[in-house]
Amino acid sequence: MRSRMIVANWKMHKNLAEGLHLAAELGQMLHACTPLIGQVVLLPPFVYLHAIAQLLATAEGLPIAVGAQNCHEYAAGAFTGEIAAPMLRSVGADYVLLGHSERRKYFREDSTCLAKKVTVALSHGLRPIFCCGEHEPTATASSREQFVAKQLSESLFHLSAAQMEQTIIAYEPVWAIGTGHTPMPCQIQAMHQWIRRSVAHHYGEQLAQSIPILYGGSCHANNAPQFFACPDVDGGLIGKASLEATSLVRILNALV
Numbered sequence: 001m002r003s004r005m006i007v008a009n010w011k012m013h014k015n016l017a018e019g020l021h022l023a024a025e026l027g028q029m030l031h032a033c034t035p036l037i038g039q040v041v042l043l044p045p046f047v048y049l050h051a052i053a054q055l056l057a058t059a060e061g062l063p064i065a066v067g068a069q070n071c072h073e074y075a076a077g078a079f080t081g082e083i084a085a086p087m088l089r090s091v092g093a094d095y096v097l098l099g100h101s102e103r104r105k106y107f108r109e110d111s112t113c114l115a116k117k118v119t120v121a122l123s124h125g126l127r128p129i130f131c132c133g134e135h136e137p138t139a140t141a142s143s144r145e146q147f148v149a150k151q152l153s154e155s156l157f158h159l160s161a162a163q164m165e166q167t168i169i170a171y172e173p174v175w176a177i178g179t180g181h182t183p184m185p186c187q188i189q190a191m192h193q194w195i196r197r198s199v200a201h202h203y204g205e206q207l208a209q210s211i212p213i214l215y216g217g218s219c220h221a222n223n224a225p226q227f228f229a230c231p232d233v234d235g236g237l238i239g240k241a242s243l244e245a246t247s248l249v250r251i252l253n254a255l256v
């Protein structure tokens with residue numbers, strides 16, 4: 001069975017004290033509701049990733065891991081202000097979010113750069129959570145698929161099967177991020193099924209069936225149950241609704 005997963009993308013929110021408080025609160029709440037289905041991955045800002053990882057290391061047995069919101073495409077070098085994959089590993093990160101639409105838009109990350117980031121992350125033991133998704137809500141199903149196909153083939157399908165097995169895909173329609181609008185559950189299912197088929201086309205059915213594909217974009221406690229009930233939706237990439245422990249735990253409990 002595929003792993004189920006909720007990824008909390010804190011973006012540029014919370015200071016150290018608030019971040020620690022949220023992680024601790026979450027740990028306590030998860031203790032109270034075990035057994036749990038699924039893994040929680042917190043993506044705090046770089047500067048207190050280590051502190052959060054250390055705090056969670058004391059919460060033994062809880063399915064909470066830590067990841068970063070980005071990494072550089074090289075493993076080391078003269079890149080002032082940047083953070084490399086091995087550095088993230090050394091402070092306790094297990095995952096890294098790559099290809100988020102905000103990185104593509106505001107920091108001009110293109111497919112070539114993302115392909116390098118995915119490779120460098122995997123080479124240093126980080127599991128990439130790779131985001132893809134179309135811009136327009138009005139796009140037809142086939143134009144949405146073409147758009148996502150290009151993102152996957154340009155940045156992901158150069159990976160070996162062993163590397164692909166470690167990768168998580170997040171389908172995030174850009175128009176749904178932070179807007180309160182979402183596709184219908186049947187549209188999300190259709191896209192996830194289509195993404196899984198393209199993975200199968202390149203890597204075989206068995207590998208495709210093992211890859212978690214998450215939905216992201218205005219996913220919250222009230223709509224998560226409908227999304228997570230779709231057979232090819234293995235969890236969520238959550239922005240705003242992940243900034244509060246009660247809301248995140250409700251989303252986690254929506255995993256089936």
Ligand code: PGA
Nearest residue numbers: 177178217218238239240
């Ligand atoms: P949102 O953000 O849940 O606030 O829409 C999701 C994301 O950007 O990953």
